[in-house]
Amino acid sequence: MGIYRKQIEIVGDILYAAEELTIDQEGASITKLIQKANISHTRISKILSNLVSQGLLEQVDSKRACKYKISMSGKDFLREYKTFSEFTDNFGLTI
Amino acid sequence: MEFLLENILNLIGFIIGIIIGVFAYVGYKNTGSPVLFRLTLAFVAIGIGFGIIWCGYMIDDLYLQEGKINRGLQALGLGIQTIGYFFIAFSHTIKSFFPKSRYFRSVGILPLFALSAMNIEHIIRSFSFILLVYGAIETFVSFLEGKQKGALAVGTGLALLAFGEFIAWYSLVFPESVLYSVSILLKISGLISLFLPISRLPLRKIKFDDLDDDEDMKFDDLDDGKFGR
Numbered sequence: 160m161g162i163y164r165k166q167i168e169i170v171g172d173i174l175y176a177a178e179e180l181t182i183d184q185e186g187a188s189i190t191k192l193i194q195k196a197n198i199s200h201t202r203i204s205k206i207l208s209n210l211v212s213q214g215l216l217e218q219v220d221s222k223r224a225c226k227y228k229i230s231m232s233g234k235d236f237l238r239e240y241k242t243f244s245e246f247t248d249n250f251g252l253t254i
Numbered sequence: 255m256e257f258l259l260e261n262i263l264n265l266i267g268f269i270i271g272i273i274i275g276v277f278a279y280v281g282y283k284n285t286g287s288p289v290l291f292r293l294t295l296a297f298v299a300i301g302i303g304f305g306i307i308w309c310g311y312m313i314d315d316l317y318l319q320e321g322k323i324n325r326g327l328q329a330l331g332l333g334i335q336t337i338g339y340f341f342i343a344f345s346h347t348i349k350s351f352f353p354k355s356r357y358f359r360s361v362g363i364l365p366l367f368a369l370s371a372m373n374i375e376h377i378i379r380s381f382s383f384i385l386l387v388y389g390a391i392e393t394f395v396s397f398l399e400g401k402q403k404g405a406l407a408v409g410t411g412l413a414l415l416a417f418g419e420f421i422a423w424y425s426l427v428f429p430e431s432v433l434y435s436v437s438i439l440l441k442i443s444g445l446i447s448l449f450l451p452i453s454r455l456p457l458r459k460i461k462f463d464d465l466d467d468d469e470d471m472k473f474d475d476l477d478d479g480k481f482g483r
Binding site: 165167236239240242243245246247248249250251252253254 | 277278281284285286287289290293342345346392393394395396397400402404405407408409451452455
């Protein structure tokens, strides 16, 4: 039986994917984010616009398609997320 | 001797409970995770519970000098601690649906019958024992699944606290024995074991979010409640 991810885990996975894929200033394409974070296109569009409005991701205008890169506050959030994820793991719980 | 040990236990419990509670609260503020909110309630309650009992002992030591704590104060402290243990168990219950755990039900109900004639303090202790055993079992199960050393330490801590409560019952049967002192030492070891994995996390780097409450990130309203808990 599959295990559903919580909303915050999905956000964490997207930010993690964005951080991993933001090699240069161009950012990561939606397709790459979908593959890396394992999420459908319908869902990710909604979450991405929310993350951009919260300032965790930055939208980069590219010639071909819209790309996203992780912002400084996104990196801060991701660091906090990892710390507290480990904290809840210690109690046998998921964040 | 017991008086001193009780003082040390309750002071350690108060400090560790509040530290872990504040840490969980910082996590809740920064991530909005309901699990961290429940852990905040759990450890703040545990810390306050220990703190109340510690205050009771200190009041007796400094002013009343009767050599025993006020029973009402002790019951209040134990009750608040039990609420804390409840929230730890409750978080596990949400994660792995309670009725599946037949082992817990068979083990957990027994002490309630065994102590049905005892006073309220011991009934509260029996609840604490049940909740701690459940929390320990679930944490050990998580350790077996994920092999996280931290989970092993926390599971051991909860198990030692539960065993301490269990031994404390036996001290009712043998009141003049060393059992009560042993139970206190077990509980101190349990609290230290609980704190070990937390102490490895980068406490100093964490700060409260600068945003106001209205500006806090709210991810729960993003989608249908399928992923939320």
